[in-house]
Structures are given as C-alpha cells and as structure tokens.
Amino acid sequence: MEKDCSYSMDDFSRIKKIDAHLHYYTSNDAFAQFAKTQQVHLVSINVDFMEDEWLPLSKQKEIASQLKEKHSDSYSFIDAIPFKPAITPSVIEDACQQIDVEKRNGAIGVKIWKNIGMKITYRDQLVMIDNPVFTPLLEHLETTKLPLLGHFGEPRNCWLPLSEMTVESDKKYYSSHPEFHMFLHKEMPSHKEQIEACNHMLTKHPKLNFIGAHLGSSEYSITEIARRLDQYPNMNMDLAERVCHLQHQAIENHQEVYDFMIKYQDRLIYGSDMVFTDSKSEEEQFNELERRWKSQWQFFTQTNMQNTWEVYGTFKGLGLPKEVIDKIYFRNAIKAYPSLSFLEQ
Numbered sequence: 001m002e003k004d005c006s007y008s009m010d011d012f013s014r015i016k017k018i019d020a021h022l023h024y025y026t027s028n029d030a031f032a033q034f035a036k037t038q039q040v041h042l043v044s045i046n047v048d049f050m051e052d053e054w055l056p057l058s059k060q061k062e063i064a065s066q067l068k069e070k071h072s073d074s075y076s077f078i079d080a081i082p083f084k085p086a087i088t089p090s091v092i093e094d095a096c097q098q099i100d101v102e103k104r105n106g107a108i109g110v111k112i113w114k115n116i117g118m119k120i121t122y123r124d125q126l127v128m129i130d131n132p133v134f135t136p137l138l139e140h141l142e143t144t145k146l147p148l149l150g151h152f153g154e155p156r157n158c159w160l161p162l163s164e165m166t167v168e169s170d171k172k173y174y175s176s177h178p179e180f181h182m183f184l185h186k187e188m189p190s191h192k193e194q195i196e197a198c199n200h201m202l203t204k205h206p207k208l209n210f211i212g213a214h215l216g217s218s219e220y221s222i223t224e225i226a227r228r229l230d231q232y233p234n235m236n237m238d239l240a241e242r243v244c245h246l247q248h249q250a251i252e253n254h255q256e257v258y259d260f261m262i263k264y265q266d267r268l269i270y271g272s273d274m275v276f277t278d279s280k281s282e283e284e285q286f287n288e289l290e291r292r293w294k295s296q297w298q299f300f301t302q303t304n305m306q307n308t309w310e311v312y313g314t315f316k317g318l319g320l321p322k323e324v325i326d327k328i329y330f331r332n333a334i335k336a337y338p339s340l341s342f343l344e345q
C-alpha cells in the first residue's frame, strides 16, 4: 500500500519542486541549468551579512539580476532588507524605499538576517525585531503584502557547549563561528528571548506574511514548532538546514515526527540552504547539492532505516504521502511567496 501513496527515489527528478531557501552567490549558471533537469525551481536568498567572510550584498544583487534574466523558469530571488550596523529611524525609512525597489526588480520576498538580535544596535543597544523602531518597516510589509523571510535567533544548540549539541552539523558550524556561539557570549539574549522577540513581532503584525527561516529557530522540538504555528496563523516555516533536527527527533519519536508533518503539511516549506560560490569547485558543490536533495527526499518519502553525517544514530524515513510531499516541496512555497504562482501553469 505504501508504494502507491508515496513517491519513489526516482520520482525526485519527475515531479515539480521548489527549493525555497538557498544562496546562489556565483554567476556560474551550471546549477540553475542542472536544477531545470531535476524540475527544481531555485529560490536564492540575498543576505545583508555586513561581514567580510561573505559576498557583499551589491554583488549578490548583481548575480540575482543576471540569473533572473537568463533563467526565470528555474530561478527566483528574495532580496535582503538593507540595514546599517547602527539602526536609526532614517535607516528604516531608507529600507522601506529600498523594499519597493527590490519588489519592482522582481524579488519575491525580503529577508532579515540574524544580525538583528545578535549584532545590530539602536541607540547603542543590541536591537531585537520587536523594537518599535521596526514598526514602520513591518507595517510597510503588511501593506505591500511582500513576504518577509526572517532568520531570528539560532538553533537552541547555539546556547549549549559543543559537547552537548544534538546534531553534528551545529557542532561543526559553531566550532568554526565562535562569534555566533552564544554559549560563549553570556551577555547576549537567550534563545528564549530571541523566540519571544519574534513572537511579539507576530502578535503586533498579524497581517504580515511571515516565513520563519530554519524552522523558526524552534527546530529542537516539534511540540514547540506546533505551538507557534497554532498561535501565529500568519507564520509558515522553512526547513532549510534543519531537516537534520527532524531526523534527530525521529530516532526516538518517529511516529510523533510523522504525525507532526501530517498535521502541519500546509505550513512547512522545503529548502536545502545550499550555498553556490566561486570559492569551491563546481564538482564539490554538485556532489553536495545531490547529497542534500537526495538524502532529504529519501527521509521524507521512504521508510527504510537511514543515516547522514549530521545526525548521531540511525532513523527511519517518514514515507509521507504524495499529496503531503507535493505541498512541502511545491505548493506551500507558492502560497507563502505568491509571485511564484506562475510555476503552477
């Protein structure tokens, strides 16, 4: 029975999908071309990192407009709301105008990164997203109906010592990014405070079309994710870089994770969080892309025992029904980012 209602591994390249969270930071269009052969529409996210490690936002924008022009059938982008290291009301005013420009240039949504709540200041204090200074910006997004993808906070592991982190991928990331490892920065807001700031913003802006990146930073508990999705009907969440946390929970609570995916099948959006860059070889990136797409597809569609390097232990695939996969991999992204509706034709 399972065979008929679930997709096979080979079906991956046969059905239409959207990878709604990745970072296309190279003008090499080989990945966009490949995506087309796999029936994947890529949504690349520009981020205002304000850090030298990453490609500057101006360059990201240049790449986005090139790829959009050349590959509009397999590529869309979400643009960054530009801030400054120190926010002022005039920075917010400029950001509102910039959002309109980005929308006209074809952005399907806009993104705010975790530096709000972790780095950026207002009146010499760290500023969280529920600070009233952001109200005009959030109201502007409500009026223009442009979706907001928000990455607020970090996985809860970020507040734990490396030895207590639940997945290997978090351990790897925070050991190389101590500046973001909040366990080492006790003066910074707690995980709970980060989530509360986001919740508070959602309470104040019920008309905002909000997508919580990375399972809204509530990845550690499907119960907590469910609670927030119940409480905030205008919130959807993407799975980018957090599928491993569902896999981790499936080791002990397989049925609960399955039931969660069924219950919230209209609210979750697939994203791989791949980063395409000039600083790695094309081959290495293709291998990684293939690995993520296939291993995550396997987890959602098959019911065999599986493992990945990110997760400690073996877990059973969820074998979700086809109609649920169609939503998570395609339809929900279109609902959250209505500009993608041309893909339905």
Ligand SMILES: [Zn+2]
Pocket: 021, 022, 023, 045, 240, 273
């Ligand atoms: Zn990302």
